[in-house]
Amino acid sequence: MNKILVSDIIDLESGTYLLEFTNNATINIKGNVIIYINNSKISNLTINLKDKSILNLYKLNLNNNLVVDINQFNNTKLSYNETLINKLDNELIINNNILGNNNNSNISVRCLANNKKSIIKGNIFIKDNTLGNDAKEEIRGINNGGLVQIEPNIICHTNEVSANHLTTIGYLNKMEINYLRSKGITKNNAKKILLNAFIKSNLSEEFREILGGDLSV
Amino acid sequence: MLKINNLSISIKDKKIIDNLNLNINEEEIHVLMGKNGIGKSSLAKVICGMGDYQVEGKIYFNNEDITNLSIDERSRLGIYLINQSPIEIEGVTNAEMLRMAVSEKTNNPINIFSFNKELESVCKRLELDKSFIHRDINVNCSGGEKKKIELMHMWILKPSLIILDEIDSGLDVDAIKLVAKNISEYLKEYKASLLLITHSNNLINNFKEFYTHVIDNEGKIIDGDKSLAIETLEKGFNNNIKTNIISE
Numbered sequence: 001m002n003k004i005l006v007s008d009i010i011d012l013e014s015g016t017y018l019l020e021f022t023n024n025a026t027i028n029i030k031g032n033v034i035i036y037i038n039n040s041k042i043s044n045l046t047i048n049l050k051d052k053s054i055l056n057l058y059k060l061n062l063n064n065n066l067v068v069d070i071n072q073f074n075n076t077k078l079s080y081n082e083t084l085i086n087k088l089d090n091e092l093i094i095n096n097n098i099l100g101n102n103n104n105s106n107i108s109v110r111c112l113a114n115n116k117k118s119i120i121k122g123n124i125f126i127k128d129n130t131l132g133n134d135a136k137e138e139i140r141g142i143n144n145g146g147l148v149q150i151e152p153n154i155i156c157h158t159n160e161v162s163a164n165h166l167t168t169i170g171y172l173n174k175m176e177i178n179y180l181r182s183k184g185i186t187k188n189n190a191k192k193i194l195l196n197a198f199i200k201s202n203l204s205e206e207f208r209e210i211l212g213g214d215l216s217v
Numbered sequence: 218m219l220k221i222n223n224l225s226i227s228i229k230d231k232k233i234i235d236n237l238n239l240n241i242n243e244e245e246i247h248v249l250m251g252k253n254g255i256g257k258s259s260l261a262k263v264i265c266g267m268g269d270y271q272v273e274g275k276i277y278f279n280n281e282d283i284t285n286l287s288i289d290e291r292s293r294l295g296i297y298l299i300n301q302s303p304i305e306i307e308g309v310t311n312a313e314m315l316r317m318a319v320s321e322k323t324n325n326p327i328n329i330f331s332f333n334k335e336l337e338s339v340c341k342r343l344e345l346d347k348s349f350i351h352r353d354i355n356v357n358c359s360g361g362e363k364k365k366i367e368l369m370h371m372w373i374l375k376p377s378l379i380i381l382d383e384i385d386s387g388l389d390v391d392a393i394k395l396v397a398k399n400i401s402e403y404l405k406e407y408k409a410s411l412l413l414i415t416h417s418n419n420l421i422n423n424f425k426e427f428y429t430h431v432i433d434n435e436g437k438i439i440d441g442d443k444s445l446a447i448e449t450l451e452k453g454f455n456n457n458i459k460t461n462i463i464s465e
Contacts (some may be wrong), residue, residue, distance in 0.1 A: 036415055088284060092304060100234075175304055176304065176306050178267055178288055179306065179354075180309075180314060180318075181287070181288040181289040181292065182265060182267065182288050182289070182292055182297075182298060182305075182371060183292060183314060183315070183318040183374060184292035184293040184318045184321055184322045184374060185289055185314070185317050185318050185321055186289050187289065189286070189317060189321065190289075193309055193313070193314065194306075194308075194309065194464050196308075197306070197307065197308025197309045198308065200308055201307065201308050
């Protein structure tokens with residue numbers, strides 16, 4: 001894995017990268033790229049997927065306000081996975097701009113609101129006169145003493161497209177808590193196990209190893 | 218071991234169990250029968266501290282009043298319930314959950330190596346592939362696999378009172394035999410007691426002797442021995458049941 005400190009604009013070719021940022025940045029993707037980002041305190045990130053590129057991105061965001069602009073051109077494949085655990089009020093805006101043909105986009109966000117408010121805006125724009133694009137957005141939030149507000153927004157300027165979104169906001173499942181308690185686990189630890197399971201569901205195994213430890217606390 | 222005194226259970230002000238008394242001593246097997254919806258599962262849940270019920274009376278476990286203890290406190294004392302439909306939990310593996318449960322029960326850290334060895338040996342006993350150890354709890358499992366997984370938890374948590382709520386529902390003949398064999402072996406090995414809620418003779422035929430309690434239509438309990446269970450299964454719950462009442 002390549003560990004890189006990004007300060008402005010960077011071109012990434014096929015490989016796996018762990019990125020840290022000093023400033024707002026633009027990443028240009030070429031080839032088959034996996035990116036891990038652990039809690040970078042930037043407010044703007046732009047990602048450009050060049051033609052025929054594939055990006056799998058896993059990002060952990062612990063607090064900051066962030067706007068992500070993702071531009072896909074032709075024959076690209078995107079899997080964007082952001083996990084947001086808030087301890088402060090914050091806002092995450094993801095703008096997925098599909099500008100060419102035959103692109104595949106999958107945006108997945110998990111938000112755990114610990115006593116604070118998180119606003120998540122997931123915007124997908126499909127350009128006019130484009131063909132064969134498939135965009136999916138799944139944003140799930142758990143109010144753990146805090147509040148998650150989700151605004152999914154799909155704007156299609158063409159009929160030749162498949163685009164859908166799924167949004168859920170809820171609390172921990174009482175039946176699951178009681179099931180774990182029936183095995184002798186205290187209520188607090190049962191909640192902790194379930195919150196970790198929720199967060200883990202959006203992190204790849206390799207990224208979990210990089211992060212290590214207990215994420216929900 | 219378990220002593221229930223004058224227990225009444227209501228839900229939304231409707232009484233479903235009225236003034237129940239029940240004693241389960243060490244190494245005893247008790248079978249609880251009754252029509253659907255009569256309150257058998259509610260009783261099991263109340264013993265374990267689950268559900269939103271209004272409860273009157275007292276429940277003692279090993280001479281300790283547990284009436285107001287939480288679900289997890291009762292579990293750590295050694296009460297274990299297997300439901301007819303165990304739930305699925307995505308993202309939490311059996312091993313992860315059991316490590317936490319055992320560590321909380323014993324107040325000791327877990328030796329991962331010996332813990333995994335024990336789990337593998339339990340899987341073998343249950344004819345369950347050892348890959349289930351690291352799979353999410355009951356996720357994408359058949360009805361039979363779910364019951365085996367709950368039995369896996371039982372072997373690891375080592376409770377002294379097991380409550381089986383229609384564990385035989387949805388199981389084929391071979392699976393019922395395996396469940397009965399495992400339960401019998403467990404009771405013998407850990408000198409545990411069993412409260413078995415069932416509608417069928419599939420499971421009870423595997424036990425030589427036991428006490429029977431039938432909940433009638435008024436929520437009262439008729440007590441007897443194995444012959445009461447057999448008579449009830451033959452004649453149904455609507456017929457008058459002649460019983461040899463067991464003196465306590």
